[in-house]
């Protein structure tokens with residue numbers, strides 16, 4: 001079964017063709033250059049870029065897969081979470097194609113996409129990688145930091161999530177405070193390699209808390225205060241040390257929450273996704289936790305799958321279709337949702353057919 005998937009939840013316009021867990025094409029237009037000068041995503045410009053790019057990106061995904069639209073069996077689309085004016089563009093495109101070509105429409109949650117990104121495969125069906133339910137999913141991106149128990153396909157139990165900023169967002173904001181570029185995560189990673197994390201002692205958010213939630217606003221404020229104490233020349237001289245100190249604190253908090261969740265649940269498989277895991281230091285720390293606890297740790301097989309993309313949406317959609325979660329004919333009930341609960345549009349009985 002071949003699926004054309006569309007993703008426009010934030011600042012990537014993306015389309016992909018997948019077959020089961022296999023990726024046949026994965027086209028992404030990143031809007032980073034558009035948003036760079038604003039130091040963050042500028043919603044109306046994001047919308048405009050999605051409007052301009054959606055058609056060529058869908059065409060590219062089909063062309064790269066060597067298929068015509070009538071050769072795909074279903075259309076999948078991200079309905080949330082994300083910027084509603086951005087989600088809307090992908091959703092309208094997907095609805096239009098599903099209607100015109102009489103295909104089922106499969107709604108996918110963006111976080112669900114990040115979870116399934118870990119089980120995506122190349123054209124040859126590799127890596128094989130079993131699901132091993134129940135497993136723990138850790139998703140660390142610009143929009144979310146979440147720990148989720150995946151009991152079975154589409155059966156999620158959110159153990160913890162960010163109460164304010166996501167880890168990636170915190171890195172982006174810290175970079176902005178230091179006058180660095182956007183997105184801040186990769187810049188902070190590069191600088192950190194040359195810096196000492198002992199330069200500043202920052203409070204590790206939520207450490208030793210009984211729940212599994214994340215929070216970064218307190219850390220952000222503490223960092224801002226430390227910067228205010230330093231003369232500009234010292235800040236400039238110590239950018240690498242400041243970056244290393246901030247990054248270490250963010251990652252220590254992720255590892256602290258992760259270890260508590262593994263301890264509490266006793267699961268032996270961990271799936272990790274999201275843009276921030278592009279960071280080699282974070283991946284190393286997570287692997288170390290896995291080794292220490294005898295937990296198998298899986299990351300997506302390709303770096304492109306860490307960041308927002310539509311292939312992950314297509315792979316998740318395949319399991320939704322298998323479980324009867326899709327719409328045919330009447331798509332009015334499906335709308336974009338800025339902050340859905342994970343598990344929305346995951347039950348067969350919610351789906352109306354015309």
Ligand code: KG4
Pocket residue numbers: 010140141142143144167168169171172183184185186189274275276277278279280306307308
């Ligand atoms: O998954 P993603 O593309 O978008 C969301 O779904 O939010 O993640 C983007 C986030 C940004 O905050 C960016 O700064 C961060 O991932 N990021 C990194 C690195 N590369 C991207 N953070 C730390 N180190 C990196 N190398």
